[in-house]
Amino acid sequence: MALESCIAFLLADELDAEEYALFGPKAPVITRRIRDDDDNDDDGGEGDRDDGDKNYFSATVPSLSVLDFQKYFQLTQTQVEELVRLLSPCEWATSKLEGWTVTHAVLASLWTLSTLEPHVSVAARFHTNEAIICHQLNEFCSLVMTNFVDKIRWPKWKEAEVSVSGFSSSIGLPGTLCVVGSCVIPIERPTDVTDPEAYQDSENAYSVNLMTFCDHKGCFTFVTAEHPGSWHNSKVFLETEVGRSLQDDPLNLLHGKHIIGDATFPLSEHLLTPFPDYGTLGEKKLRYNLKVGSALKIVHGSLYSLRSRFQRLRCLQMNTITQTSLAVKTCCTLYNMYLETNNVDVECLEEHSIVQEPFHELPNGHSGSLGGISKRQDIAASLGRKPKKDSPKTYGRQWYDV
Template structure:
């Protein structure tokens, strides 16, 4: 099936008659124009060039308002993704007439919707098993070839994030913020203890823990531990948690991470003041700013699940494959943020957990963390008073 026919069929249910007729007319006109400018293919290289021309023509015809709602990426980003993945060995691309372009578009479509795999297969006139195999392979290739799309920020990037949090939230020396969510999964078959992933309602899911910069871009993602693990336990098992214990200066260079009260307070990881209804104005102000930071991470996780709705129904029995799918969507989300500004909304955590200091093995925080949190809260108060005093002097002058 030709690529243009594939996409036309794919989108046919999404447009009204007038829009679809216009799309088809424009695509036909551009194909005819392109065919007059081409010679007959004489070798494999020419045929590949012809396919790329057709791909470009179809994408240009699809530049309409809701292209993003189907594929999440822009046409140019989609083409770049195809270019990066085309040289890879696709064992699932085995059907006659089926190309890497089909595989990428079908995978983006499958990740962006909650359509059943059977329905996606019908759209592309292929077997349901091919859709599932191809999606797994797409996620494997994306996470291995675009791994740098999610990276811990250092140097200039880190300084930009610090400045961003200071200007938008008002907390100094904040490198990133951590948020959590969960991803449903079928009873896993690739872990020693599947029942560890069982929730109280009998279903299974994994914990998604994500670190974000001031723009909501993912800088580190973990998606492999049971949802019912406490956040502090998940953090301790991640690479970030290990680095915080072993060499926090190399990881943060004097900066800190912001998290909610389920994480242990330290000089390198700041949390809110416990609210016993006796907080002073400075501590309340500090907590409000922390909540604004947390909104960045939780907002990104909420938007991630909205853009890539397949995360709500992956229907996989593998923790490993589920983790790859989650990281793939996070990589695509970072690409999505390059061209679209996403408003941040305050979204709550996926579940209520006890604050870390109330756990049997918990504590109120390290001395360095307690002192640093107090100093920042006090500085917020002093900054406010200084601004008022300065304004008064200026007015009198």
């Protein structure tokens, strides 16, 4: 197979020093043995430490099983081939390097995003230099976001109906279109913003807030990763396209449905949050909160799975918000592609949401809009109630009729 042949060739030869000049100062060519750090099969023989085993990775990868291939590169072999096919017509700077093809670029970039291996080690593993790995990763992310923009899309029409039906049947919350959550992505001090210290937290670490919206399957429907990690979720939300659309034209965005979020978001008839629990909630409100918690596990599970599969997000070695946002969105795009062939059991995944004060306890916070308060109470009151035949409960534009 062409892909297997390319993988085998990928590590067979080092690039000439003259070709490194395309990417600035030449990095040292690392000729040490390249081994698979994730391989636990070590018989302790001297042959494993012999210099003749430098091509261990190139000899092993082509023989990977279907499951192992996806473990290392996150996507199936067919999906990787599709990536290569669609990205081949694009202009790649690395295409000027003799023997370095689009397949090499895609595989090396997927490996870089999937591991926390230092760039210099990735370069050694792929028999190239660190400058090429870094430059190529930025190029890969840019091309993926340009050519696969439809992989992250807001649910409309049939997709919206499927998501609402999915939340209703699996969680028991009618009228829910999406669920929103967030996590912090560590970054280096940004150099492309006017106030880089705004991205610094109380521990002097820099980060961005990754805010995502998910459908009932945990598929990302909207992603933003450009605002400071120190910002409160409610502030980030208002700065997103979704937040602005809910203020300007909520009907066009939601068609009478709503989003589910945690207590850090402002309650409205378009974004429902849990009831504040001070130990006096009744049975129906507690049941409602449990269902909201189940919905939130979907987005928290997706964020956990995203960072587990694309571990580079735990230590992005990028110093601009533009590059950071591009890399994060690329990982989310690839994750959605991963979900096309895999199911993630979000119930078994640990939550990684940002620990923040509830919105209603902020100095500028409030308990919610009248429409949101009324809608939340109506849903809580309806839980456990048997629906009447041919008479769905309505609220405004029949957000109950799913």
